[in-house]
Amino acid sequence: MRFEGKVALISAAGAGIGKATAMIIAREGGTVVGVDVEQAALDRLAADVASAGGRALALRADALDPAAVDGVVKRAVDAHGRIDILVNAVGGSTIVPRPAAALDELSLPEWQKLLDFNLTGTFLFTHAVVPVMKRQGAGKIVNLASIAGRGVSQSSSSA
Numbered sequence: 812m813r814f815e816g817k818v819a820l821i822s823a824a825g826a827g828i829g830k831a832t833a834m835i836i837a838r839e840g841g842t843v844v845g846v847d848v849e850q851a852a853l854d855r856l857a858a859d860v861a862s863a864g865g866r867a868l869a870l871r872a873d874a875l876d877p878a879a880v881d882g883v884v885k886r887a888v889d890a891h892g893r894i895d896i897l898v899n900a901v902g903g904s905t906i907v908p909r910p911a912a913a914l915d916e917l918s919l920p921e922w923q924k925l926l927d928f929n930l931t932g933t934f935l936f937t938h939a940v941v942p943v944m945k946r947q948g949a950g951k952i953v954n955l956a957s958i959a960g961r962g963v964s965q966s967s968s969s970a
């Protein structure tokens with residue numbers, strides 16, 4: 812039980828890697844605070860964690876909205892007193908219609924949308940959670956990214 816007694820706040824927890832992370836932490840004794848924009852996905856997360864015998868607080872918020880992020884972090888601390896782990900999982904390239912476009916084919920609005928989606932949520936959650944972790948004197952932050960960031964992928968975002 813690697814996460815016994817730990818509280819983990821996970822963004823994009825309703826699907827994909829964020830949900831898989833939430834399920835692992837919940838199965839291994841952690842308390843999950845799962846954040847997503849999709850209420851139906853959050854409802855499924857809460858039900859799946861409960862049927863796995865875990866504990867989850869599912870909160871709807873847009874990771875790109877500063878007030879919403881601050882509100883979620885406050886609710887997590889009010890409910891559990893601490894945040895031991897932050898997993899920033901919001902991101903990806905399919906937010907634009909042509910995710911595989913080369914740099915010279917990418918428009919400025921597409922570039923800005925990709926940077927915002929991949930970086931701003933991570934900034935906002937980290938900005939809100941670091942003071943909590945400083946007060947505790949401990950904490951772990953995991954930021955997800957894409958292998959495209961290493962320039963290895965032929966088919967995903969140049970941004």
Ligand SMILES: NC(=O)c1ccc[n+]([C@@H]2O[C@H](COP(=O)([O-])OP(=O)(O)OC[C@H]3O[C@@H](n4cnc5c(N)ncnc54)[C@H](O)[C@@H]3O)[C@@H](O)[C@H]2O)c1
Pocket residue numbers: 822823824825826827828829846847848849852872873874875899900901902903904932955956957958
């Ligand atoms: N899928 C992959 O193959 C892959 C590979 C390597 C890295 N990654 C990285 O892992 C992370 C997660 O990717 P994924 O494919 O599991 O995600 P995903 O596309 O499956 O989305 C997961 C969840 O994010 C939620 N979401 C979207 N925008 C949001 C917002 N603004 N605020 C809150 N929630 C929001 C969605 O509702 C969804 O439930 C990304 O950073 C991605 O770059 C993904």
